[in-house]
Amino acid sequence: MLALLPTLIPFLLMFFVQIHHTNGGDNLRYLNVFSFISIAVATYLMIVIIGEHFITLQLSIRISIFLLLLLLLISPLFVVFKAQLTESRSRSAYHDEIRLIEDINPPENEEQKSNRDQGFLPRVENMNLFQAMRTSEFWLLFLVMACAMGSGLATVNNISQIGSSLGYTSTETSTLVSLWSIWNFLGRFGAGYISDYFLHEKGCARPFFIALTLALMTIGHVIISSGFPGSLHLGSILIGVCYGSQWSLMPTITSELFGIRHFGTIFNTVAIASPVGSYFLSVRVVGYIYDIETSSGMEVCKGTHCFMLSFLIMASVTTIGFAVSTALFLRTRVFYKRFILMRSLS
Incomplete structure (x- = not known):
């Protein structure tokens, strides 16, 4: 399992990877929510692990603890659904804004981008092993x-x-x-x-x-x-x-x-x-x-x-x-x- 599972997961999920254009306005807010959930899961597990060391828990309490842990683990899905709903509403307005910006300021060609990047951060670009x-x-x-x-x-x-x-x-x-x-x-x-x-x-x-x-x-x-x-x-x-x-x-x-x-x-x-x-x-x-x-x-x-x-x-x-x-x-x-x-x- 340890040898095959890490290999199989990318193959199973690679089809969900795609370029996704977004205005980025709420990305930090969603990231903060994910971080809060992660800390909540870690804190919850720490309390349970330490508590089990001092208290013998009945089966019903163990089941309740397990169900609450599952709820915490699937809670990021609700954040994702909310983010998807919010972005679908604002996506059309975002594309209109991008087109307006491109009309006013035409995008740089590849040569301009290369010159700008090399002049700005010469050391961190294109360094191989x-x-x-x-x-x-x-x-x-x-x-x-x-x-x-x-x-x-x-x-x-x-x-x-x-x-x-x-x-x-x-x-x-x-x-x-x-x-x-x-x-x-x-x-x-x-x-x-x-x-x-x-x-x-x-x-x-x-x-x-x-x-x-x-x-x-x-x-x-x-x-x-x-x-x-x-x-x-x-x-x-x-x-x-x-x-x-x-x-x-x-x-x-x-x-x-x-x-x-x-x-x-x-x-x-x-x-x-x-x-x-x-x-x-x-x-x-x-x-x-x-x-x-x-x-x-x-x-x-x-x-x-x-x-x-x-x-x-x-x-x-x-x-x-x-x-x-x-x-x-x-x-x-x-x-x-x-x-x-x-x-x-x-």
């Missing part, structure tokens, strides 16, 4: 993602074993794994919104937020390594939110630095850093040290020593990532001020 790989920004971003995503995946891959070594019950570790997805979502959503605000309103280069999240990930790794009561909960929240933030920031930064024409190729090449970092940290660091710390004759390691050194090493890795992302921020801040901010205000 090999051109991007010849820049230092590409390798700085790749190294940052290896440190950030690799340590994040290493944490979630071993969170059950960490909980077991610290004396958590199977229910508690299952709850942590479930909540990790919510922290991950909040990081993706929040990092995109916050970085957009500071970029457009303050002119702050987006790589700054990668450096900030890596600093917080370092704190999260140190907290988990300490092994004090509740350290896994607090540390997993910090690492989960910051790990999700990387998957929001990295694609956006990639498109801004290297353009969108070859974005898919460049993005997936940078994304290779995630499994590369995860392999070295999960297998060569966490797994190797866990086997060493496990007492002879025992299959499960117990105590804070099982993962302390591993997470201190990962804290060092994210510290290196913080330094590299700071260098990326310093190298691109002029670029963001001159080009990305100008484009966002145009």
Whole structure:
């Protein structure tokens, strides 16, 4: 299912993809509604997951919770239907307005558009993978993602074993794994919104937020390594939110630095850093040290020593990532001020 379903879904839905002309007046409003629904679903699931840890729910209550969740999940369809109805009424007026504008200001030909684009944003247009790989920004971003995503995946891959070594019950570790997805979502959503605000309103280069999240990930790794009561909960929240933030920031930064024409190729090449970092940290660091710390004759390691050194090493890795992302921020801040901010205000 995991191998075939992601492939089948695009083939089934590709026929619904089409060019859709719209005036865009209500797009932000609809997007905000979708965002509100997403946050509502995440909050609802978090309350249910945490509540089930303390309260035993009857079957009737579980059915009610499930039905309410289904209602939340299908609620975006009502927004879509409303948007379709509203746009169908205003579409004719929109086309009339476009024709009037074209009569007053004839559209640019391809040569004019090319000259204007090259003069306005020369760096972000037409950069392919090999051109991007010849820049230092590409390798700085790749190294940052290896440190950030690799340590994040290493944490979630071993969170059950960490909980077991610290004396958590199977229910508690299952709850942590479930909540990790919510922290991950909040990081993706929040990092995109916050970085957009500071970029457009303050002119702050987006790589700054990668450096900030890596600093917080370092704190999260140190907290988990300490092994004090509740350290896994607090540390997993910090690492989960910051790990999700990387998957929001990295694609956006990639498109801004290297353009969108070859974005898919460049993005997936940078994304290779995630499994590369995860392999070295999960297998060569966490797994190797866990086997060493496990007492002879025992299959499960117990105590804070099982993962302390591993997470201190990962804290060092994210510290290196913080330094590299700071260098990326310093190298691109002029670029963001001159080009990305100008484009966002145009």
